[in-house]
């Protein structure tokens with residue numbers, strides 16, 4: 001992926017250096033436009049970033065994950081289809097504040113995150129207060145966080161956080177595929193994108209859930 005123009009890989013060294021020139025300038029300097037920027041966290045192969053980039057060409061999409069082999073699949077497909085409004089950042093989501101300016105991000109998707117059910121891993125959940133505080137710095141006021149998951153545990157944990165922390169739900173679909181008519185057609189089409197992990201867990205009979213919320 002080192003030769004891919006649509007992939008950036010950054011580790012702790014960048015975080016420690018405190019220097020990341022694209023922070024605050026992703027749309028202008030990487031995508032070469034002034035369009036809104038949307039993140040897909042835990043993107044894996046980036047199926048959602050790709051589906052959204054095709055559906056909404058007037059927005060820029062950035063998939064973030066630590067696993068390179070998965071990211072390669074999405075990045076390669078984006079290059080093959082000449083999809084220029086999608087890119088990938090390989091790093092730990094824990095470092096996300098380093099890579100964006102204040103209010104730079106319009107929306108954050110979290111797709112099938114690891115549920116991390118053990119108590120001692122609560123801080124690793126991508127909707128824990130610690131992660132939400134990181135997102136707060138880069139997410140525009142009124143920007144939504146959108147979660148799609150198969151995990152009852154993670155879904156209920158997120159709903160608890162929304163309640164406890166006073167975030168506001170904008171849409172909640174406890175059984176996404178039975179409720180798709182409740183959202184606009186384009187969003188319904190994107191929400192119907194089946195990722196690698198969704199296929200695995202749907203085959204085991206897990207019901208797919210979606211919630212979007214605001215944190216300000």
Ligand SMILES: C[S@@+](CC[C@H](N)C(=O)[O-])C[C@H]1O[C@@H](n2cnc3c(N)ncnc32)[C@H](O)[C@@H]1O
Nearest residue numbers: 042043044065066067092093111112195196197
């Ligand atoms: C269950 S997979 C889901 C991948 C993809 N969204 C899908 O639905 O197929 C969870 C992904 O989150 C990534 N991940 C989990 N915690 C992370 C972190 N702190 N930083 C970066 N990536 C993380 C993993 O590498 C993995 O690819």
